[in-house]
Amino acid sequence: MQTVLISGGGIAGPVLAHGLRRHGFKPTVVERAPALRPGGQAVDIRGVALEVMERMGLLEQARRVRTRMRGMSILAPDGQEVDRSTEAVFSSGRLDSDDIELLREDLVRMAYEHTREGAEYLFGDSVTGLDEDETGVRVAFAHGPSRTFDLVVGADGLHSTVRRLAFGPEEDVAHHLGSYLSVFGADNFLGLDDWQLWLRDGDAGFGIMPVRGSTELRIAFGFESAPLAPDLRDGGALRQLVVDRLASLRWEGARLAEAARKAPDFYCDAMAQIRMDQWSRGRVTLLGDAAWCPSPLSGQGTSLALVGAHVLADCLARDRGDHLAAFARYERRMRPFVTLNQALATENPGGPASEASLAHAKNALTLDG
Known part of the structure; x- marks a missing residue:
């Protein structure tokens, strides 16, 4: 039974573990976070990502926890409504679509619970070294003892450690898109009822949506910026930068800044894409944002992760014993799909891609191809 180490316990990693286990592999998932x-x-x-969910037996569960918006308001910098829609919202598109929008944490939990009995999970640890020979890859961990695996998959995000160890510096493959995005939760201090708010004030703006039966808010705040200096990229300095930028907004700036300051789930990172000529090297390959991050501006990061995990598992099953052939097949099948979906992020700077472009890109792959 071939052993596969998957670095990253977000979405792509557990979905890949599910597919590998189904095909007779022995997957281990290592995740830096303690839970x-x-x-x-x-x-x-x-x-096509909906079909992946259906094949995993998770589609109906995802539909049960999907967001259910009634519409959105577009606000001027002073908070006055300038437009509204009850047909579509910026976060997910048309409200009558068969596509599903749900909270990331719900999808991560679903994928984990669906795979934890068939895969080994190592929480609170991370890969620190890779040493490959003709028989496997000796993996060093930050906390646990070194182990040897037949294959290693980096599904560890935009700032992938596996990619750095196997391919070199992030700066060689990351392309900054001119902005940063912060996401955090808060109590529903605006009293929104399944209704989104979107506002732009100068070179910054936000989208606010109620979740969990409108008891909570998810706030996505974006601002234009060149790549930040390393000393501004650590958690405390970056949070303070976001707090200060929010406080300068003319509408609800003070309350939004306070929510960002207190949020236990605060997140902020650059809007960037990963563009690589090759996703595999020897016994190591990359998956999801580690390989092709399209950025949240595309709206397709999650779908690409789901589809990529399914395709990689399928290719490894077809070419069992020949990882080089499997990785080559994986890249041939995924690369055109990735290219189309990455293009969505830059098609309409400052706004979403067209419905026609999204409809083409999201279906531009056949799972059994």
């Missing part, structure tokens, strides 16, 4: 990560924005499952 499942809470919080995060709402994410979308679209097009």
Whole structure:
């Protein structure tokens, strides 16, 4: 039985573990966090990714916990409504679509609970070294003892450690898109009832949506910026930068800044894409944002992670014993799909891609191809 180490316990990692286990592999998932990560924005499952969820037996469960918005208001910088829609919202598109929007933490929990009996999970640890030879990859961990695996998959996000160890510095493959995004939760101090608010004030703006039966808010705050200096990228300095930028907003700036300051699930990172000529090297391959991060601006990061995990598991099963052939097949199948979906992020700077472009991109792959 071939052993596969998957670095990253978010969405792509557990979904890959499910597919590998089903095909007779022995997956181990290592996750830096001590437990499942809470919080995060709402994410979308679209097009062919819905079929992945159906094949996993999770589609109906995802539909039960989907967000259910009534519409949205677009606000001027002073908070006055300038437009509204009861047909579509910026976070997920048309409200009558078959696509599913749900909280990231709900999808992560679903994927984990669906796979934990068939995969080994190592929480609170991370990969620190890779040493490959003709028989496998000797993996060093930050806390646990070194172990050897037949294959290693980096599904550890935009700032992937596996990618750095196997391919080199992040700066060689990361392309900054000119802005940062912060996401955090708060009590519903605005009294929103399944209704989103969107506002832009100069080079910054936010989207606010109620969740959990409108008892909580998820706030997504974006601001234009060149890449920040390393000393501003640590958690405390970056949070303070976001707090200060929020406080400068003309509408609800003070309360939003206070919510960001107190939020236990505070997140902020650059809007960037990963663009690589090759996702595999030897016995190591990359998956999800580690390989092709399209950025949240595309709206397709989650769908790409789901589809990529399914395709990689399928390719490894087809070419069992020949990982080089499997990885090559995986790249041939996924790369055109990734390219189309990455393009959604830059098609309409400052706004969403067209419905036609999204409809084409989200369905531009056949799972059994």
